Amino acid sequence: MKRISILSLMLVTLLLIGCNVKKQPVDLVLKNGTIYTENEKNPKAEAVAVKDGKIVFVGTNKEIENYIGEKTKVNDLQGKTVLPSFIDSHTHPGLVAMTSGNAELAKYQLPTTSKKDTYAYLRKIAKENPNLPYLMIGTWSNPLWGVKGPDRKEIDNIFPKTVVILLDSSGHSYWLNTAALNAFGINEKTPDLKEGLSFFVKDKNGRKTGWVKEFALLPYLANMPQPGPEHVAPAIEQFLNALAKNGVSTVMDAGSFNAEETMFKAVQMLEKQGKLPVRYEATHHLYMPSQLKDAVNKVLEYRKLYGGKLLTFNTIKIHFDGVNEINTAAVLEDFANEPGNKGGMLYNEEELKNLMLESAKHNINIHLHTVGDRSTRTALNAMEQAQKEYGKKLPVELTLSHLEVVNSADMPRFKKLGVHANFTPHWLGGTVFKGSDVALGEHRFAHNQPVGEVWRAGANVTFSSDVVSMPEAYRANPFLGIQMGATRQDPKLGRNTPVFGQKSDRVSVKDMVKGYTINNAVQMAMQNEIGSIEAGKSADFVVIPSDIFTMDVYDISKIKPTAVYFKGKKQELK
Numbered sequence: 001m002k003r004i005s006i007l008s009l010m011l012v013t014l015l016l017i018g019c020n021v022k023k024q025p026v027d028l029v030l031k032n033g034t035i036y037t038e039n040e041k042n043p044k045a046e047a048v049a050v051k052d053g054k055i056v057f058v059g060t061n062k063e064i065e066n067y068i069g070e071k072t073k074v075n076d077l078q079g080k081t082v083l084p085s086f087i088d089s090h091t092h093p094g095l096v097a098m099t100s101g102n103a104e105l106a107k108y109q110l111p112t113t114s115k116k117d118t119y120a121y122l123r124k125i126a127k128e129n130p131n132l133p134y135l136m137i138g139t140w141s142n143p144l145w146g147v148k149g150p151d152r153k154e155i156d157n158i159f160p161k162t163v164v165i166l167l168d169s170s171g172h173s174y175w176l177n178t179a180a181l182n183a184f185g186i187n188e189k190t191p192d193l194k195e196g197l198s199f200f201v202k203d204k205n206g207r208k209t210g211w212v213k214e215f216a217l218l219p220y221l222a223n224m225p226q227p228g229p230e231h232v233a234p235a236i237e238q239f240l241n242a243l244a245k246n247g248v249s250t251v252m253d254a255g256s257f258n259a260e261e262t263m264f265k266a267v268q269m270l271e272k273q274g275k276l277p278v279r280y281e282a283t284h285h286l287y288m289p290s291q292l293k294d295a296v297n298k299v300l301e302y303r304k305l306y307g308g309k310l311l312t313f314n315t316i317k318i319h320f321d322g323v324n325e326i327n328t329a330a331v332l333e334d335f336a337n338e339p340g341n342k343g344g345m346l347y348n349e350e351e352l353k354n355l356m357l358e359s360a361k362h363n364i365n366i367h368l369h370t371v372g373d374r375s376t377r378t379a380l381n382a383m384e385q386a387q388k389e390y391g392k393k394l395p396v397e398l399t400l401s402h403l404e405v406v407n408s409a410d411m412p413r414f415k416k417l418g419v420h421a422n423f424t425p426h427w428l429g430g431t432v433f434k435g436s437d438v439a440l441g442e443h444r445f446a447h448n449q450p451v452g453e454v455w456r457a458g459a460n461v462t463f464s465s466d467v468v469s470m471p472e473a474y475r476a477n478p479f480l481g482i483q484m485g486a487t488r489q490d491p492k493l494g495r496n497t498p499v500f501g502q503k504s505d506r507v508s509v510k511d512m513v514k515g516y517t518i519n520n521a522v523q524m525a526m527q528n529e530i531g532s533i534e535a536g537k538s539a540d541f542v543v544i545p546s547d548i549f550t551m552d553v554y555d556i557s558k559i560k561p562t563a564v565y566f567k568g569k570k571q572e573l574k
């Protein structure tokens, strides 16, 4: 009798202890879901528990009962699918905001059908606005003017006095008239910013034609009046809200050129007003040779001035080469339509290596725009040299973005050197970058943006939107990106449209989601905080009505999240 009572007492005590250990009421429980965690050790779950904005448990409906207390908010997902929130690791809220305020850009759109149509349209604008002091509109089509490009003479007779700046279809060059060159004080002696990359195109007599490639004009535009932070903040907020509604909880701003500080002030204002719906990793944007020496200090300075809880400064972004459409990308072999030209790079291997070693002292990451195979090789070489000198793995996450042409010999080096490969899936329908086919020639163009090949070579492959203007901002939707990366077809052309590039460069929906979540977190060195649904990480989820991994891939771009959680709170967005 005595023995039995002691035993039963022990049992009851054990049970009580057990219950006390397990019963841990939390703030929020999501249950009855199909939860894809992107955590390899526990890939699928039914329920998740959240406390103080963080995930405390991921498991079954039964197990989650132990986390439900009187005050716990319990959301029954009714079978819906949950993914970790997306990370957009290369986008441009600042550029989107700046373009949204330009009424002329919205009102006038140059035709891209022929040169004749372009001139006729410009004549129409001149007739309608006889006393126009200034005109900046887009976009003329590069392929129509070929390698030689346009000439200022062609617009001088339409606009003899108006300062005219015409943006091109690549987004990487301007066409100016003589009045514009004069207004900026640009004459035949004005030096170029960087040979082969950012420069004033000259005719065979050495005369500047008015075609200005890449960033050569930016130092002059900097003197023009710019809108203040309070003017751009609403447009930034609008763009970030749209991203957040599509399930994005973290962005990396890949640069706003000479307007960056205005943008940081605007984002800081939004954070202080509680209007910032995402984590915002800002970057210091390098596009001029002269910026190199102060790059690291500038990041530290911005961090001090504008850094907050959501707005952070850990990255240097470099516009390392140009683009194929205007023959400014750094390529290993000459451009097919311009023998003797291999494009240009902002810095050389040695300069880049030194920047990496300097960045390593402060754990600052480096994100490069590398379109051509020569810039990619140079960056990989720089990383290899930096690691050799450092003696071990460098505490710098290096990301190469765009990767339109990658030489096969360099594919395995991403994994070997721990360099991240970032692609922009909404470009994979072949509807953008008119002119890069003739610049690259058949073979290189056919292997354009080799996502699958780079993935199979073992790289940490990541995805982002890289949108630069308000009219294309809707394409920053990760669901559009996931569908396009998996199909290499633009949804607007339908499922029967030819696949862009190599069919083998399509990747699975599973890999696309990985590239938008955990892989992006690794790229940004934030994998302990975000990127997957696992205990200890921020409670950032996106809830969608159907199972993204089993549904028709051609319907993925139409997905509208039913709820988005950021730090454990359901987003209520305008």
Ligand SMILES: [Zn+2]
Pocket: 090, 091, 092, 254, 466
């Ligand atoms: Zn970009």
